[in-house]
Amino acid sequence: xxxxxxxxxxxxxxxxxxxxxxxxxxTSVELFPAPYPDQVLxxVLxxVLxxxxxxxxxxxxxxxxxxxxRAEALTRSELFIGNCYAVSPRRxxxxxxxxxxxxxxxxxxxxxxxLMPHNWGAHFAPWVVAMAKAYPWLEKIYLKRMSVxxxxxxxxxxSFPNFKELVLVCCDGFGTTGLAVVANKCRQLRxxxxxxxxxxxxxxxxxxxxxxxxxxxxxxxxxCVDCLVNFEAxxxxxxxxxSLKKLRLNRYVSIGQLYRLMxxxxxxxxxxxxxxxxSDGMIQGEQEAxxxxxxxxxxxxxxxxxxxxxxxxxxxxIYPVCANLTxxxxxxxxxxxxxxxxxxxxxxxxxxxxxxxxxxDEGLQAVAATCKELRxxxxxxxxxxxxxxxxxxxxxxxxxxxxxxxxxxxxxxxxRMTNAVVIAMSKNCPDLxxxxxxxxxxxxxxxxxxxxxxxxxGAIVMNCKKLTRLAxxxxxxxxxxxxxxxxxxxxxxxxxxxxxxxxxGLKYMLEGCPKxxxxxxxxxxxxxxxxxxxxxxxxxxxxxxxxxxxxxHQGCREVARALPRLVVEVMTRNEVDEEDIVDDEIEIxxxxxxxxxxxxxxxxxxxxx
Amino acid sequence: xxMVTRIGKFDHDDDHLNLRLGLPGTSEAREKQAPxxxxxxxxxxxxxxxxxxxxxxxxxxxxxxxxxDSALPTKTQVVGWPPIRSYRKNNxxxxxxxxxxxxxxxxxxxxxxxxxDGAPYLRKIDLRVYKNYxxxxxxxxxxxxxxxxNYSEREGYNNGSxxxxxxxxxxxxxxxVGDVPWERLRIMKGSEARGLGCA
Numbered sequence: 001x002x003x004x005x006x007x008x009x010x011x012x013x014x015x016x017x018x019x020x021x022x023x024x025x026x027t028s029v030e031l032f033p034a035p036y037p038d039q040v041l042x043x044v045l046x047x048v049l050x051x052x053x054x055x056x057x058x059x060x061x062x063x064x065x066x067x068x069x070r071a072e073a074l075t076r077s078e079l080f081i082g083n084c085y086a087v088s089p090r091r092x093x094x095x096x097x098x099x100x101x102x103x104x105x106x107x108x109x110x111x112x113x114x115l116m117p118h119n120w121g122a123h124f125a126p127w128v129v130a131m132a133k134a135y136p137w138l139e140k141i142y143l144k145r146m147s148v149x150x151x152x153x154x155x156x157x158x159s160f161p162n163f164k165e166l167v168l169v170c171c172d173g174f175g176t177t178g179l180a181v182v183a184n185k186c187r188q189l190r191x192x193x194x195x196x197x198x199x200x201x202x203x204x205x206x207x208x209x210x211x212x213x214x215x216x217x218x219x220x221x222x223x224c225v226d227c228l229v230n231f232e233a234x235x236x237x238x239x240x241x242x243s244l245k246k247l248r249l250n251r252y253v254s255i256g257q258l259y260r261l262m263x264x265x266x267x268x269x270x271x272x273x274x275x276x277x278x279s280d281g282m283i284q285g286e287q288e289a290x291x292x293x294x295x296x297x298x299x300x301x302x303x304x305x306x307x308x309x310x311x312x313x314x315x316x317x318i319y320p321v322c323a324n325l326t327x328x329x330x331x332x333x334x335x336x337x338x339x340x341x342x343x344x345x346x347x348x349x350x351x352x353x354x355x356x357x358x359x360x361d362e363g364l365q366a367v368a369a370t371c372k373e374l375r376x377x378x379x380x381x382x383x384x385x386x387x388x389x390x391x392x393x394x395x396x397x398x399x400x401x402x403x404x405x406x407x408x409x410x411x412x413x414x415x416r417m418t419n420a421v422v423i424a425m426s427k428n429c430p431d432l433x434x435x436x437x438x439x440x441x442x443x444x445x446x447x448x449x450x451x452x453x454x455x456x457x458g459a460i461v462m463n464c465k466k467l468t469r470l471a472x473x474x475x476x477x478x479x480x481x482x483x484x485x486x487x488x489x490x491x492x493x494x495x496x497x498x499x500x501x502x503x504x505g506l507k508y509m510l511e512g513c514p515k516x517x518x519x520x521x522x523x524x525x526x527x528x529x530x531x532x533x534x535x536x537x538x539x540x541x542x543x544x545x546x547x548x549x550x551x552x553h554q555g556c557r558e559v560a561r562a563l564p565r566l567v568v569e570v571m572t573r574n575e576v577d578e579e580d581i582v583d584d585e586i587e588i589x590x591x592x593x594x595x596x597x598x599x600x601x602x603x604x605x606x607x608x609x
Numbered sequence: 610x611x612m613v614t615r616i617g618k619f620d621h622d623d624d625h626l627n628l629r630l631g632l633p634g635t636s637e638a639r640e641k642q643a644p645x646x647x648x649x650x651x652x653x654x655x656x657x658x659x660x661x662x663x664x665x666x667x668x669x670x671x672x673x674x675x676x677x678d679s680a681l682p683t684k685t686q687v688v689g690w691p692p693i694r695s696y697r698k699n700n701x702x703x704x705x706x707x708x709x710x711x712x713x714x715x716x717x718x719x720x721x722x723x724x725x726d727g728a729p730y731l732r733k734i735d736l737r738v739y740k741n742y743x744x745x746x747x748x749x750x751x752x753x754x755x756x757x758x759n760y761s762e763r764e765g766y767n768n769g770s771x772x773x774x775x776x777x778x779x780x781x782x783x784x785x786v787g788d789v790p791w792e793r794l795r796i797m798k799g800s801e802a803r804g805l806g807c808a
Contacts, residue, residue: 110689112692113688113690380701384693438691440690522689
């Protein structure tokens, strides 16, 4: 990563091109240096590389030669850091000097499910401190699963005069104080999106802190900010934000208040309702007509979400926009099939649909009947327990596979499933890129045949040639993994839980999937031998997560020794358990490639080997 | 409409609300199904019980924020399964409608179970009927024939009454009734509540 220049710089004489006139010679005076041919090439290269946006292409370009490396580094304006610990802020800002937009991801996904200690890391602070000095023209920050503090937000607001977009997804550690400073000081702010983040209620009226004049706001998403909002301030804000296209409210905004906002902002394209219910469960006749007309006035609305606390009798208000909707998120609305049908039957253009399983198989059949353009479906459980009957099953999945042939991405929680239907989906929906099936009961077999779910998932990897992301569940033997290794040649993200028989399962994945980037495994019987079978591949991966498997300290230490550029973090249960626990067993392994070596902000519970 | 009690052991679910009025020191240790490693620091009012019983399970979030290097869960508990983010779990509109004729939508009612220490059986009230806290407290007083007294921000109900109404919110913290603005409490009908007395 050295910045050393291969070529020697042009000598001074040629560079200045000016010779003293006193020498009497008729030397030509050149005011501008004649550029070397290489320099011309580099200038041209920089101008061309500006158009290269794909980061994979940029990485490839930077490897051609030092000159290209330099040019690419100077022209990269969008930085993506998939693991905040893979590279340090210092190294990053040294290499890339003209960055306008930064995306950083922190904790691995399993941290969302309480599998990691609270203070594990992924702190944004060192990054913002470095960037405040290095990137004064920074415009955009996108963070996912990072710990962000109010101080960090203040530093953003104070360091970047041109700051335009802040998107925080699944972040925590900050509160309304930080938001208030961002709102107030970032005068160019266009986007403030807070998505599934934990925001502390510090009793600050942050909405009122936006500047009093016209704002540039285009997107304001705060449904996860679980605090009362000053509605009058919000209404005034919407009125003076003529560019506002995306607005997602939290549940403290009532439907009456929503109405008032909608009539102020008919230009909205994305709307997240607050509470979609009345406080006494009653609707007056004119109210219903009013709400419908407010929706009708939003002629550009294509994306609808929210619906916390839905009163189903109010749903007819959204009928006027259904025909134009491309995205509908009912995943917080506990509605049944009968309540869904009159809505969904209008949604011919729908491409993204998220719902609760309260809509049942019947609701999914209604979706399949109408939504022929569906690309993405997510079905979440109302009741996330293991031992219950469950309202959706293979019947709903079958209907979707038959009706929505263009499906690309599915996340489906259910209690029972059959191989036959999964196989059918693999054949009916060849465009599938993301297939995530969560049979909530652990080790559940095909409920009709009693067989493991091997054949179903096997068919998915075999038939869905574009598949890059896969999550498996149910009773699975090593055979399922042999299929994955054999056919999953494009798979980049793999999620495994309570599956497999032996080390072979993991071996098949590590040896068979050359594109594997992110592998997360929990509660599966894979041990040290299997871990070693991946040594050839770990430098190509972003991370490997294994929890409650059969790994030992010794096994992990050997990997750490063999691969010095890998950071191997382990966490152990620190209680003395019953006799049958092997002392050396570790609970969590999280390992990732890194240019920096062990980080210095590890909590006590984490050990780096 | 009625909210039906879930069959089975009393565990952390979002489907019903329990208020309990009791004398000090009568808190029950609660067995949490999934002790949260990811619990956040909370800026909520500290209950007197904290000082008496710092090791109590039910103060999960507080002890964990105090003890940042929290232990991993024991083997018998299945943490984080099924893989749903707690944000989603906490915000999903709850329903326990098991009887076929029930309306599945949970938006119309706000029934709360109330139990009182020493009382032989529980009562049920509909929070929607009351406009504010004083009304609710009066109703509880007359229903159970006891004195709760008046709410004060500083002292809670420590003005000579024997009972104080409390509830457990979605984070598993025991909250004193009255701190949260009335509208917000009503909206929190999905949370579960168990009370204990403090004086």
